[in-house]
Amino acid sequence: MFKAIVSASTLRDALDSVSVLVDECKIRLNEDELAIRAVDPANVGMVDLTLEAAAFESYEADGGVIGVNLNRLEDIAGMANSGDLVQLELDEETRKLHIQIDGLSYTLALIDPDSIRQEPDIPDLDLPAEIVVEGAQIGRGITAADMVSDHIRLRVDEAEEAFFIEAEGDTDDVDLRLDREDLIDLQAGPAESLFSLDYLKDMNKAIPKDAEVRVELGEEFPVKLHYEFGEGMGQVTYMLAPRIQSD
Amino acid sequence: MFKAIVSASTLRDALDSVSVLVDECKIRLNEDELAIRAVDPANVGMVDLTLEAAAFESYEADGGVIGVNLNRLEDIAGMANSGDLVQLELDEETRKLHIQIDGLSYTLALIDPDSIRQEPDIPDLDLPAEIVVEGAQIGRGITAADMVSDHIRLRVDEAEEAFFIEAEGDTDDVDLRLDREDLIDLQAGPAESLFSLDYLKDMNKAIPKDAEVRVELGEEFPVKLHYEFGEGMGQVTYMLAPRIQSD
Amino acid sequence: MFKAIVSASTLRDALDSVSVLVDECKIRLNEDELAIRAVDPANVGMVDLTLEAAAFESYEADGGVIGVNLNRLEDIAGMANSGDLVQLELDEETRKLHIQIDGLSYTLALIDPDSIRQEPDIPDLDLPAEIVVEGAQIGRGITAADMVSDHIRLRVDEAEEAFFIEAEGDTDDVDLRLDREDLIDLQAGPAESLFSLDYLKDMNKAIPKDAEVRVELGEEFPVKLHYEFGEGMGQVTYMLAPRIQSD
CATH class of the missing domain: 3.70.10.10 (Proliferating Cell Nuclear Antigen)
Structure with a gap:
């Protein structure tokens, strides 16, 4: 189960930070936050993103994982004005994400998370x-x-x-x-x-x-x-x- | 006979609405309005435009027809600032259109109207x-x-x-x-x-x-x-x- | 010896006026002015530029000549904001130009002036x-x-x-x-x-x-x-x- 409302600008900032490294990623829909970890195909750059439930207007999730095409999701978020709210709702049966922006509905086919590159472990390094x-x-x-x-x-x-x-x-x-x-x-x-x-x-x-x-x-x-x-x-x-x- | 003065922005709006479908068109210089009808080469999209004499600063015409290259005419109108007035005058003998914008004169060779695709009849459809x-x-x-x-x-x-x-x-x-x-x-x-x-x-x-x-x-x-x-x-x-x- | 400070916008205006004709040029670092003369490869267009010492915040020079890649120098000047000051200092030994803009240092390798096309003489023409x-x-x-x-x-x-x-x-x-x-x-x-x-x-x-x-x-x-x-x-x-x- 996943159902959330978030400002378009926050959503765009989140997506942009990951899409500079990878085209597809897994999104973890944890109870208290949305989380993404990804590594580029050459294993050189990694990103670890969390967006707390409090960053959303409303947020309900129970720990699922979805796979998304980031450019597609960015294009959709790009249809919104900065102040607009974006509604996200996962249809568990069809494995599609329903996205609504002020009368506009977009049904996004998700990617099988198992087909996406494994999430990296980002080590503690204790740098000087x-x-x-x-x-x-x-x-x-x-x-x-x-x-x-x-x-x-x-x-x-x-x-x-x-x-x-x-x-x-x-x-x-x-x-x-x-x-x-x-x-x-x-x-x-x-x-x-x-x-x-x-x-x-x-x-x-x-x-x-x-x-x-x-x-x-x-x-x-x-x-x-x-x-x-x-x-x-x-x-x-x-x-x-x-x-x-x-x- | 055709002699008219029109604001650059009105002229540009008129030309743009036709140039999205065709590169060349006939312009009917009717006594009380300028009129364009055109259909794209695939016969899928049509446009019917009228610009009343009252939309011009001054307008004199007696029902002639000219053929024009729309992109060329748009480029010329694009030289004007929005507030500028554009003077148009047809030279019947040379079949050229003289265009004047604040000291700038452009002599545009016209196209033989007979060489341009026939104007479509746009039907009444009485749609529900x-x-x-x-x-x-x-x-x-x-x-x-x-x-x-x-x-x-x-x-x-x-x-x-x-x-x-x-x-x-x-x-x-x-x-x-x-x-x-x-x-x-x-x-x-x-x-x-x-x-x-x-x-x-x-x-x-x-x-x-x-x-x-x-x-x-x-x-x-x-x-x-x-x-x-x-x-x-x-x-x-x-x-x-x-x-x-x-x- | 050459050491000068000049506003980024003045430097850019100077470089742009020459770079529209040539990619490389000699710059004469005269005691009272910086001077450039250049002719395009086809010998059709010439430029003669002088920038007086008074145009600089500070200016010290003793008549040397340097050869520069204009596009490179324009890119560097382009890093500055319009109000920024650009510091220029010639290292006579290494034949490099040190350029400083608000904490940013750029060391530019100069071009042997003898390898650059000769400066043209721009004639007095007494045109009517x-x-x-x-x-x-x-x-x-x-x-x-x-x-x-x-x-x-x-x-x-x-x-x-x-x-x-x-x-x-x-x-x-x-x-x-x-x-x-x-x-x-x-x-x-x-x-x-x-x-x-x-x-x-x-x-x-x-x-x-x-x-x-x-x-x-x-x-x-x-x-x-x-x-x-x-x-x-x-x-x-x-x-x-x-x-x-x-x-």
Whole structure:
């Protein structure tokens, strides 16, 4: 059983954060929250999303799992105006999801969850550095890095108390230096890792410019990016595997 | 003889409503109105447009017929700002149309009207149902239908007193239900017909979002869509042939 | 030695005016101004740009010459907001240009100036007619001409005291007539020349719509277009060779 009403903008934020990594996903309709975990086909980027029951206008669920085509669901949510409410109701017999937006009804065929890639376990990593920064700053660093390279280095300089977003191209280099006063918070620690820029660009598309993004970073370790949406009642964690640094 | 001055926005609205169906058309320069009738090459969609002399700043004509390339004429009208006036004057000898917009003169070679597809007769159909609805609602139904199918069903439910825009895809279905209170007016009657979505999408491009659209509908009959522009002094009627419904 | 700070918008205006003609150019870092001269590969269009030291927040230079990839430099300047300041500093040893924008550092590899096409000499022509006109009017004439032809004629009618922008197509003609009262200034003289529209379209992209453009014109002679940017402390002159007029 699943029956819920949610604002179109909250639904869209939730879907966008997952669709940047995968086309299809399982959605867990838990009693107290909707939850999605997914990993991209290359096993490089993962996403863990929860949207609490309180983020919905109304929410009833009993622990089922459905499989959805994310682009299709995004298109439907895209039909709504930001203020519109979206009604979702699962028909257990036909395995279809009924979606209603102000007189418009959409009957969405679901995907067999068993046909969808297994959900990843996102490990606790206890990383030595933590940076809290505006989404817009991360976007700035990514755009600049994209001018010169396919890779991006995230680095904390403990002595300088600064966070660096860096890229080295064949002829040109770029770095964005964010000092303690440019950041919302910084717990400095030994941290420097290289990542594929394509994945960070995709994740950045979903991160709101004004979000507080908590970045957990280590030395040649995966990075974790956390942010909230839906007035704090939705949480997204991205985890991205590092590239081996060639020196 | 033809000599007229009209606002750029009225001229553009007139041209757009025809150019969604055909590339070239005949324009009848009647004494009291400018009139266009055209049918698309597949004989599926027709348009009947009149723009009264009163819609012009000034209008003099004596019943001639000219043939025009609509895209070219739209490009020229597109050079004007919305508030600009467009002067049109036919040179009978050279068979060219002189167009003037604030210092800019364009001399447009006309097309031999005899080389243009014959104008259709748009029949009186006396259809059993009539729905008056905002252009924006029709657009909403078309956009939704386009997510699942190439066809769209328009239907009136007499018992429910509601107008439905519906589409059935291979796996997903969509319908927009507009009750009497969502409509400007409804004369219910037995009416349900299936149409090619492409034609309705094209017609919808020309229909202003805030226009009152009068929809005349029957059972497996053509649909007629009427709306006004140019402060009520321009009238457009589209007629679209139905698709055979496979049950 | 070169070290300067300039507003992002002034830098962008300067780069755009040159990049419409060439991909790479030499920049002369003179003591009292930054200067660029360039000619397109076909030797048809030339640009001469100067940006006075006073246009910069700070400016120190001693007469060096650097070679740059303009698109790359435009991309970097494009990272800044309009109000942002851009810091430029030449590293003489590595032959790299360090660019800083609010915490973002970009190290740009320069191009050997000797590998760049030689700078043109832009001749004094003492042309008989001079028209001063808003950039927007030139843009209007170019857009209209582009509907019918690949060439554009600029002409002054001494008797009518008017400036004409004209184009003749295979079937259609277009002309924009600007009388003395439509112009900022007019020194009439015998002047009529035909030009390649592509070049004027490119130059027009860089000319601000609200700029006062001084057009110097002769009979089958090159045209010169001058305008200012950066609050009058930047000057651009374009020179465009005429096409032979076939009568």
